[in-house]
Amino acid sequence: MSSSKGQEGSAVPTKQKGSWSSFLKSIASFNGDLSSMTAPAFILSTTSLVEFSSYWTEHPSVFVAPAAEKDPAKRMLLVLKWFLSTLKQQYASRSEKLGSEKKPLNPFLGELFLGKWEDAAGETQLVSEQVSHHPPVTAYSIWNSKHGVRLQGYNAQKASFKTTINVKQVGHAMYHIDGFNEDYLITLPPLHIEGLVVGAPYVELNSATYIQSSSGYTAKIEYSGRGWVSGKSNSFTASIYPEDKKKEPIYTAEGQWTGKFHFKDPKTKQIVDTFDHAAIKPTPLSILPVEQQDDFESRKAWKKVADAINKGDLDTTSAEKSIIENRQRVMRKAEKEQGKEWERKFFKRVQKDPVFEKLAAKIGEQVNQDATNGVWNFDQEKASAAKSPFHPDVNPPIYVDTGDLSRTSTKSTAA
Numbered sequence: 243m244s245s246s247k248g249q250e251g252s253a254v255p256t257k258q259k260g261s262w263s264s265f266l267k268s269i270a271s272f273n274g275d276l277s278s279m280t281a282p283a284f285i286l287s288t289t290s291l292v293e294f295s296s297y298w299t300e301h302p303s304v305f306v307a308p309a310a311e312k313d314p315a316k317r318m319l320l321v322l323k324w325f326l327s328t329l330k331q332q333y334a335s336r337s338e339k340l341g342s343e344k345k346p347l348n349p350f351l352g353e354l355f356l357g358k359w360e361d362a363a364g365e366t367q368l369v370s371e372q373v374s375h376h377p378p379v380t381a382y383s384i385w386n387s388k389h390g391v392r393l394q395g396y397n398a399q400k401a402s403f404k405t406t407i408n409v410k411q412v413g414h415a416m417y418h419i420d421g422f423n424e425d426y427l428i429t430l431p432p433l434h435i436e437g438l439v440v441g442a443p444y445v446e447l448n449s450a451t452y453i454q455s456s457s458g459y460t461a462k463i464e465y466s467g468r469g470w471v472s473g474k475s476n477s478f479t480a481s482i483y484p485e486d487k488k489k490e491p492i493y494t495a496e497g498q499w500t501g502k503f504h505f506k507d508p509k510t511k512q513i514v515d516t517f518d519h520a521a522i523k524p525t526p527l528s529i530l531p532v533e534q535q536d537d538f539e540s541r542k543a544w545k546k547v548a549d550a551i552n553k554g555d556l557d558t559t560s561a562e563k564s565i566i567e568n569r570q571r572v573m574r575k576a577e578k579e580q581g582k583e584w585e586r587k588f589f590k591r592v593q594k595d596p597v598f599e600k601l602a603a604k605i606g607e608q609v610n611q612d613a614t615n616g617v618w619n620f621d622q623e624k625a626s627a628a629k630s631p632f633h634p635d636v637n638p639p640i641y642v643d644t645g646d647l648s649r650t651s652t653k654s655t656a657a
């Protein structure tokens with residue numbers, strides 16, 4: 243598969259400075275729905291938001307590591323370590339590789355992104371599905387059967403403008419370990435965009451998030467940027483404590499989520515664990531080549547739009563986007579006439595999620611169903627009934643490495 247992202251380059255081209263200024267003026271009064279924001283052509287990404295779910299598993303061995311730890315406190319430390327290790331890819335990978343954070347494609351209802359990682363941890367699989375279009379909501383499930391670990395979650399974004407674009411994430415993730423029948427509720431960080439004025443936008447995280455475990459431990463992570471105490475961008479401090487003993491941490495952590503961080507035992511002040519992005523190679527995600535994908539799979543569905551964006555061909559970009567939007571409109575109209583709702587392929591809307599509610603109560607979190615068009619859970623029955631997310635009917639399926647989500651390096655892997 244050839245590169246389709248190679249031209250997603252630096253921020254504002256000199257001759258487009260004018261349209262960037264107009265864009266800045268227009269976002270100061272935008273309505274809060276990020277998908278409705280009209281951005282200049284050079285800031286358009288060829289990647290759909292449905293792909294972002296894969297950012298949770300840059301390092302499958304770190305993802306599955308908690309399953310092998312017998313001590314519940316150390317297990318919590320390993321879950322926190324994995325979570326922190328995902329932040330770089332989630333929030334900094336695009337601006338690092340492409341020179342700026344671009345506006346992702348707004349997924350259509352039913353859009354899918356399917357793939358797997360294969361490495362020393364065995365096979366780790368990904369299903370990501372756009373479960374709502376208004377408001378835009380993406381749900382995902384990532385699992386490794388060999389180690390009995392599963393992550394599932396869903397998210398939406400609510401934006402506002404005050405000095406810059408501020409984004410609140412709605413939704414949550416839940417990490418589950420079969421071997422200990424343990425759940426970890428993960429809340430999602432609010433963020434804002436830095437570098438807007440100079441035309442090289444990037445994400446900085448704000449405020450705090452939590453991981454609450456069913457084994458009775460809480461982790462609190464506090465984010466800070468360049469202007470804060472540490473003075474460094476992408477910084478954080480974290481502590482792990484028994485859920486009712488906030489002032490008695492059993493582990494602390496600090497560092498930069500884009501670089502290196504370490505964990506300490508506060509009693510001995512000794513470093514007990516370290517993570518360094520420079521010392522660990524990410525495992526690339528493999529997906530089917532576009533020709534073998536289902537029509538609802540993201541890269542196949544958006545191919546013509548992505549090609550047009552890469553060519554800088556605005557007319558074709560909007561014409562191809564309109565084809566997708568019109569097709570969706572026709573489908574919604576037919577569903578309305580038949581009194582039906584679009585059937586999600588891998589997820590179901592649930593009225594209650596007792597696991598979430600129990601853990602959320604401990605950290606003062608609440609479900610916001612209106613912002614996410616419901617509460618979304620992975621549906622094992624649907625997933626088994628769906629032919630297969632990985633098309634076993636294509637015999638044998640040939641996966642291609644995505645390398646990273648900028649699609650700049652792709653090569654054949656398995657046969």
Ligand code: HC3
Binds near residue numbers: 276281332333343411
């Ligand atoms: C706000 C954001 C879209 C949402 C992205 C999310 C929150 C999606 C879920 C992932 O797990 C984590 C994540 C990472 C980055 C978030 C994006 C950063 C910028 C993008 C805006 C829609 C784009 C704003 C346009 C501009 C001008 C900055 O390019």
